[in-house]
Amino acid sequence: MDKQATILKPDALLFDMDGTLWDGVNAYAQGFNDFFKAHGIKRSFTKKDLFKYMGMEEEPFLALILPEFTAVERKTVYREIIELQYKRIETDGGELYEGVKEGLSKLEEKYKLFIVSNCPEFTIQYFMDWAHIGAYFTDTLAHGMNYRPKHENIKYLIGKYNLQSPVYIGDTDSDRKQCELLDIPFGFVSYGFGDTMDYNLRFDSFDQLTNYFYTNTV
Structure with a gap:
């Protein structure tokens, strides 16, 4: 894949959340x-147990991680788990x-910034509140808000904000x-959960x- 010429002057940066901006897996496991x-x-998860599932959409994620429940039960159970995860993120x-907080404050001067994640509905908001970075982002969209695939949510934001040359950044x-x-274009961060x-x-x-995006601007 070689589109280097198309990403020299992007107008927006869209970020994945988990494994790209932060590691909140311990809070998820504790939830x-x-x-x-x-x-x-009589079950428990460690942070390590959840790593391989990070980034999945809700339905296949729950089928793998809570196989003892029916599909209907999993959705009900997960609603309760999510609320407990939110509390863990807060505490x-x-x-x-x-470098994330400092970097976002610089990048926000030159780009529209977004978060698009396959997480529950309000996880992005809890994350931003905890990290005190919400002011840097133009908008966010979580899978749990509409249960659409990530590419459709990215496409929605591209259309909503008339983005001409966005870059998505994930792990x-x-x-x-x-x-x-x-x-x-896809910007890969090697320090995250995947490869x-x-x-x-x-x-x-x-x-x-x-440093790259701050010096390669319109």
Whole structure:
């Protein structure tokens, strides 16, 4: 994939959240464990247990992680788990990757910034509130808001804001595939949860990403 010429002067940066801006997996795992404990279920998840599922859409994620429940039960159960995860984000937070807050404050001067994630409805908002970065973003869209695939949510924001040359930035090959469906450039961050050998740009730190886009502007 070689579209380098099309990404020299982007007008917007759209970010994945988990594995790209932060690591909140411990809070997610603890939300599950709080649910299991409250209902006397002898199960528990570690952060490591959830890593391989990060970035998945809700339905296939729940089918893999809660197979003992029916599809209908999983949705009801997950609503309760999500609320417990929100509480964990508020109290425990997560790991904001080095350079993210400072980098976003610089990038916001020159680009429209967005978050598009396959997370529950309000997870992005809880994350931004915890990290105090909400002011840097023009808009956000979570899978849990409409249950649409990520590429459709990216496309929606592109149309809503009349974006002419957006770049999506994520940490998995799934993110790359979503960009391919839209024929938009993909910026891969190697420090996240996943891996891919196919990308338009690769960044090994958020500082590197910031430096690149801050100096390659319209």
